[in-house]
Amino acid sequence: MTATGTSTPSPALLPPYLNEWVARQRWFASKGSVPALASIGEWSLPTPDAGVRIRTLLVYDTRADDSSAGAASTLYQLPLTERTIPLPGGDAALIYAAPIDAAGPGLARYLYDAPHDPAYAAALLSLMLRGGASPAADNDQADAAGESEAGTTAHDVTDSRVLRGEQSNTSIIYDVTDAAGRPATPIICKVFRALHPGENPDVAVQTALARAGSRLVPQPVGSVSGHWTGADPHTPDAQTVRGHLAFAQEFLPGVEDAWRTALTAAQAGTDFSTQARSLGAATADVHFDLARVMPSQDATATVRAATIAGMRDRYRAAVREVPQLAEHAASVDRIFDRAETANWPALQRIHGDYHLGQVLNVPGRGWALVDFEGEPLKPLNERVRPDVPLRDVAGMLRSFAYAASTIAMDFPDHDPAAIAHWAAECRTAFLEGYATASGHDLFAQSALLDAFELDKAVYETVYETRNRPTWLPIPLAAVRALCAAAEEAPPP
Incomplete structure (x- = not known):
């Protein structure tokens, strides 16, 4: 034709x-x-x-x-x-x-x-x-x-x-x-x-x-x-x-995405760690295949400096829209400083906009990752550039936190401590699944992962300010927690 x-x-x-x-x-x-x-x-x-x-x-x-x-x-x-x-x-x-x-x-x-x-x-x-x-x-x-x-x-x-x-x-x-x-x-x-x-x-x-x-x-x-x-x-x-x-x-008809699956479990107080662990392993497997079939590059000092400089720029821009972020300036600098001197993996193609809504729960088949267009607000030349796989990991960790916060907001009669425990178990299980399947020591890369998670939470503060102001406390709490942990961490 x-x-x-x-x-x-x-x-x-x-x-x-x-x-x-x-x-x-x-x-x-x-x-x-x-x-x-x-x-x-x-x-x-x-x-x-x-x-x-x-x-x-x-x-x-x-x-x-x-x-x-x-x-x-x-x-x-x-x-x-x-x-x-x-x-x-x-x-x-x-x-x-x-x-x-x-x-x-x-x-x-x-x-x-x-x-x-x-x-x-x-x-x-x-x-x-x-x-x-x-x-x-x-x-x-x-x-x-x-x-x-x-x-x-x-x-x-x-x-x-x-x-x-x-x-x-x-x-x-x-x-x-x-x-x-x-x-x-x-x-x-x-x-x-x-x-x-x-x-x-x-x-x-x-x-x-x-x-x-x-x-x-x-x-x-x-x-x-x-x-x-x-x-x-x-x-x-x-x-x-x-x-x-x-x-x-x-087309995979009649399937739920992982966001809906996780919300159902969080609302019922059902353990979701098994699913989170398998999702971590699936994410690592996709990263492994992407590194095999698409171009990658070393994380040179120039690349590391440019990546962290971009995070600093986004934080400064976010402070202008979300003044509450300014009080964390010293801790934010500490997190980014530690990340720049951390041990970086090779840069490769990643999902780029990874969260629970980008994964389908297919009966009899398991997880299926979809929508690899990357962050839609970024120019195309940035979306196709090799990046750090931990950016995807950080995105999924933030998504688990959002699932828990959504239930806490929609069901105020639920025990906040139980919801927080549910999110923490999902986080731990996902990281365990990813580390086991990839062979990467995520503890050794915690400084770098903290930076990507902070960068994502800062982005979320701007998004929520512009679109859902009542949701702003969710990413602000994440920024506050990451910065508090940075103050307690030993120097690199």
Whole structure:
């Protein structure tokens, strides 16, 4: 199957109804404003459905300026289907219906958000399952090509639906059959809304792990990548860049993530140490495989200094928003000083945004790690950079603390001491599982782990101040505890 790319000699402004629709979408970055979108190009997909046209626009907001958090450089992917007759059951996905006198016989009158349209969903997955590429053309400004991963049994789509609740992307769930017409493993395809040049970490990391034989990640099905030019309105002569547009993998239906599993245990006062220990081991196994199949580098003095300098900068910036942090300045410096002179492991690819919500509890299979895109607020070049595995360890430790604090806040009649004990047991078990599976002495790296945990807690204070002020005491308590422990620790 071929995805056809078309050229746009100069950015074409989109009609007002599309601007107004995009402004209401959860994935649009400049909340509270209506954009003035311009298209730099588009790519299309063929479909056997009569009266249906599928095209995907690549657009940026010409109204965005330097005060809107870099929205001017954000390139959005806007998949659309145009239909001559209404899509049955598609009212919620309808973007625009042209007046009767504005469209002649046989012309499209109805415009839909394509992921909700079965015609688009089937065409997109077919591009990945069967492969395909847009024809080369010197003046094309956008094209797309699908790549399939060997081993998938999917053959035909029987149903598709959009996953609810996502913010930065749009995911389509597929029910599929194999070549013999029997039900096959369902598929989930993530359509990236904000596009970035280079490999998307979620695609690159999960694919590398699966090819290495790991069963601790969902198995990839395929991906779509594309190239485009002129994404930034301020650099119309920008070079052609390439990036990922969509990624499909096996879907694990009816499973809970580790966050929900842990919350259920914490609320009931049920021991969770066995699960936490196995999660620690699974995390270490994934780190081991990542070090095997993806680039790593030594933690030189320059790298160590730059990493700790970044932590200090984030702390100073956080103090401006969370003044309560200022009283810990001396202890924070002590923690970072100890970390810089500690024994560092090699830097490698990591998960990057690791917490209980990024792990699925799959019956009969165990833990499965998902969403390797990294911290979404970081630039892509930082998310793909080798890092210290202890950053992931620190993220999971903070997640256990959040699970316990959530129960303490939601159920004030629970014994606080019992909840704190539950969290401490989870923490110890996770570290034991990680240390046993990895062979690393985490006690010898405690100074470095403290720094990463402090860095994460400082980040959380800013997040909670901006989004959930009533939750601010949770990360503040973590900062206070880490700093108190630093005062009691012997000098390095």
